[in-house]
Amino acid sequence: MSENLWRNNVRKLDPYIPGQAAEEAKQQEKLTEVVRLATNENQLGPSPKAIEAMTKALQEVHFYPDLTSLELRTKLGELHGIDPENYVVANGADNIINLVIASYINPGDEVVYCTPTFSEYHKNTLLMGGVPVELPTTKDHKFDLEAILGAITEKTKIVIVCNPNNPTGTIVGEEELRAFFKRLPKHVVAVLDEAYGEFISVENYATGVEYIKEGLPVITIRTFSKLYGLAGMRVGYAMATEELIQPLQRVREPFACNRVAHAGALGALEDTEHKNKTLTENKREMKKLIKEFRALGYEVEESHTNFLFVDMKQDTSKIAGELAAKGLITRPCAAWGYPTYARISIGTAEQNDKLVKALQEISAKTPHHI
Incomplete structure (x- = not known):
């Protein structure tokens, strides 16, 4: 009954679905620490x-x-x-x-x-x-x-x-x-x-x-x-x-x-010091991730943001699930019509190393996915 009272245009809307919240992932995967690389936040924090x-x-x-x-x-x-x-x-x-x-x-x-x-x-x-x-x-x-x-x-x-x-x-x-x-x-x-x-x-x-x-x-x-x-x-x-x-x-x-x-x-x-530090670290870590992703067989180009659009050559929803179990949240792009792509935020050096190691472990279990 209450839905009949809605504005007609509201019926056409889909709720916004953000990247998974760290709190939700901790509870779901029973983890104490989660790295969120799905929502393009500045991992260095504010100034x-x-x-x-x-x-x-x-x-x-x-x-x-x-x-x-x-x-x-x-x-x-x-x-x-x-x-x-x-x-x-x-x-x-x-x-x-x-x-x-x-x-x-x-x-x-x-x-x-x-x-x-x-x-x-x-x-x-x-x-x-x-x-x-x-x-x-x-x-x-x-x-x-x-x-x-x-x-x-x-x-x-x-x-x-x-x-x-x-x-x-x-x-x-x-x-x-x-x-x-x-x-x-x-x-x-x-x-x-x-x-x-x-x-x-x-x-x-x-x-x-x-x-x-x-x-x-x-x-x-x-x-x-x-x-x-x-x-x-x-x-x-x-x-x-x-x-x-x-x-x-x-x-x-x-x-x-x-x-x-x-x-x-x-x-x-x-x-300006904090701003420049963010830009410098983002550029350095992006280059590192691009190199590591290509070594894994993924297709990725340099980005003009603080994230990468990565073709993993397989269903990224499955990979995202495996990463989440390891405490790493990424953003599958199936909702945009790109089921083999993921959007991955650039983290700190430590976070990115953890991500690469996890992806290498996942890749080693499925060596013929490309």
Whole structure:
């Protein structure tokens, strides 16, 4: 009976399924220690400056946070060279995605993007009565910008480019992306999801910041969950021209970023040493894992994120189960339509060594799987 009272669009939604929680795995496998390499968290943890700032902020949690996160918007403005008024801060990047789609999509409007990618584009489009238009990525797992342009109709309101893409870790060419934005019809808004943008190491590679400064119709999304190690605090933000950011400012709920999270984000931005340490270790450990995975017969390319998209040449759900029994959680990609692939986060040197050893043991039991 109660289901009959639901909004019709809610019936179309599938609940978001994250990587297995460490607590759940411990209980299920009867383990005391679990390494979670499924959700692309910063295994080094947050900056000591962020921890100090959050600890101090705990003394003031009886006060509401700043309504629009002015101090953080000001700091981001200094970092990127974009007016603080052109930002919206909210409860993680997924909340920002919700705000963008809620701000622009009417029933029947189309949202165009490629798959596999982050599932929240699909969910939030359906929730607003929009029409998801999903196109395959290219053979090398990149967003197919030409296909997106070709799929645009008069009903298209938003196109989304996840760059770097999740779960593939790929990026599109800078000039190709700039040309894509310039070719968009006037009735289409571009959304550039750069949750992993800080991990791109291509020299002088332009990001959403540059496109916004060039006046292109781009809403750029960033997060403090990945590079800055604040996944548990939920801080995300959007930046765009004044014209494009205005509806998000109207839709955004009051106090969307809590006081402790706001303080943590400010502290994280102050600690360039911790940020650089994260980037250096991520790059070093990624190279090591790529070498070890290829030695096991897996196919894997270098990624522009803090994870790898790995073709293990067999059912990764089975491998994930065996790894979980050893206290290692990875992310099978069958839900994205890639049953032989896994998305594996880059851990610390010790965690990665443990992972490689476990995979070598599993491979030794099934030597003819490739």
